[in-house]
Amino acid sequence: MHTREDFLTHVQKTHTCWLWTASITDHGYGQLRWHNSQRRYAHHVAWELYHGPIPDGAHVCHTCDVKHCVNPSHLYLGSPLHNSYDFMTRQWHKHNTRKLTPDDVRRIRELGKIHSVSHINRAYYPQMEHKAIRRILSGEYWQHVK
Numbered sequence: 001m002h003t004r005e006d007f008l009t010h011v012q013k014t015h016t017c018w019l020w021t022a023s024i025t026d027h028g029y030g031q032l033r034w035h036n037s038q039r040r041y042a043h044h045v046a047w048e049l050y051h052g053p054i055p056d057g058a059h060v061c062h063t064c065d066v067k068h069c070v071n072p073s074h075l076y077l078g079s080p081l082h083n084s085y086d087f088m089t090r091q092w093h094k095h096n097t098r099k100l101t102p103d104d105v106r107r108i109r110e111l112g113k114i115h116s117v118s119h120i121n122r123a124y125y126p127q128m129e130h131k132a133i134r135r136i137l138s139g140e141y142w143q144h145v146k
Contacts, residue, residue, distance in 0.1 A: 002035060004049050007070075010042075017064055018046075018071035028067035046070035047077075059083045099127075105142040112137040 010022040010032070020030025020042040030042030047060045050072035054060060058077040062069055078086065100108075104125075111120045117133050125133065135141040 007045060007049060011070060013071075016071070017066050017069040017074060019066070020068040020070050024068055030068040030070060042068070042070050043075055046072055047075050051075075061086065100136075100142070102142070102145045105136055105145045108133060108136050 010020060010030075012019045012021050022042070023031045025031050025041075031039055032042055032045065034040045034045055041060070043062065044054060044060050047054055055077065057079070059080055059082075061076050061078045061083045062074055063076060064071070064074045066074075108120060108125065111124060112133075115123075117130050117137070120133055121128060121130055132141065
C-alpha cells in the first residue's frame with residue numbers, strides 16, 4: 001500500500017468522517033504498515049498523503065475526536081499541549097451540554113430574551129460555560145429543539 005488509492009481501500013466514508021476499517025490500536029487509532037513495513041497511525045499517513053510531511057514535534061490532531069477518522073479535512077497540526085487542551089475542551093462542552101434536557105434548552109432560550117449570558121450562567125446553570133450557553137441561544141447547539 002503506497003498510494004492514495006491503496007489507502008482509500010481501507011476507508012469507509014460517512015457523511016462526516018472517513019473511518020479506517022483495517023487494523024485499530026488498543027487506543028482506538030487506525031494503524032497500518034507503510035512503505036518499509038514501518039507501523040504508522042492511519043491519520044498520520046492521511047495527513048501526509050493529502051497535506052505533506054509532518055514537521056518534527058508536531059502532532060496530527062482530530063477536530064472530530066474520532067480516533068480512527070482519517071478525513072484530511074478533520075486533521076490539523078498542533079503541539080502535544082494544544083492537542084490535549086483542545087480535546088479536553090471539546091469533551092467538557094459535549095459532556096456539559098449533553099446533561100441538559102430539551103426543557104432546559106427551552107428555558108435557557110426564554111431566559112436569554114431578558115437576561116445576559118453571564119446572569120443565566122451564574123443564577124441558573126453554573127455548571128455550564130458561557131460559550132455553551134451562547135451557542136444554545138444562537139441555535140448552534142440543540143438545533144432540533146424548538
